[in-house]
Amino acid sequence: MEREGFVRDRLLPIGAVVFALLVVWYVFVMLLNMPFERDSAARAGETAGFLELLPNTMVQERPVLPAPHQVVAELWDTTVNKAVTSKRSLVYHAWITLSATLLGFVMGAALGILLAIGIVHNRAMDRSLMPWVIASQTIPILAIAPMIIVVLNAVGISGLMPKALISTYLSFFPVVVGMVKGLRSPEQIQLDLMHTYNASPSQAFWKLRWPASMPYLFTSLKVAVAISLVGAIVGELPTGAVAGLGARLLAGSYYGQTVQIWSALFMAAGVAALLVAIVGLAHSAVLRRMGARP
CATH class of the missing domain: 1.20.5 (Single alpha-helices involved in coiled-coils or other helix-helix interfaces)
Incomplete structure (x- = not known):
């Protein structure tokens, strides 16, 4: 049944x-x-x-538009028939992009959590910083990405870090918003109960606010890890990179290889789905550890 x-x-x-x-x-x-x-x-x-x-x-x-079977054949050829160390392998290019994605995601998540804690516990940060956090996302990433890369190259920083910083810029925002909502989710009666127990602010945070924010945190992380991958790909476009999924998209557009473009897009979608699934598994494991019912 x-x-x-x-x-x-x-x-x-x-x-x-x-x-x-x-x-x-x-x-x-x-x-x-x-x-x-x-x-x-x-x-x-x-x-x-x-x-x-x-x-x-x-x-x-x-x-102009490749057929599905053409995209599938290209994916099979560039993932199974090519060695993973070959520069014609999508696995190789996906790993290059994934490295910047994970680094940017970790930095963005850490930055978002720290900012959310400050916003929740400091009224001045709430009134002054939160509007700037929101306003930061109104700047098109395609406009700011070249600026970040040029500035970092001018000070001798190149390679993985510029792409990771672009991913950080995109991924910290959903974490900030989600964590602020999560840390403020406990009801006033629960906060009053902690006060009745004479709990310190740190005890109220770790025993009440932090556990209550976990569902909001992992929901935000799912969004953040997917958008972090987008940031890493966008970061590869203005640099003329020779490796990474963004580089495959550029090469395909230069030479009119639409099948290559679509296969890279599907590979990126698959990597994003895998990352979101991993965050989802971590979410389920944490909730089970906290005693939540399945």
């Missing part, structure tokens, strides 16, 4: 959505790639019908 419920409630809805997306994708592949095939046939002096040209739209070398 449980297996039947899982298939009915989970697999069938997901499968239906995936099937619908694939159908729409193939329809747009046909529509967007067909003009090239018609022009090619006209230049060759051939008169080919729609059904004759249709198969060619699915196997173009540089299509």
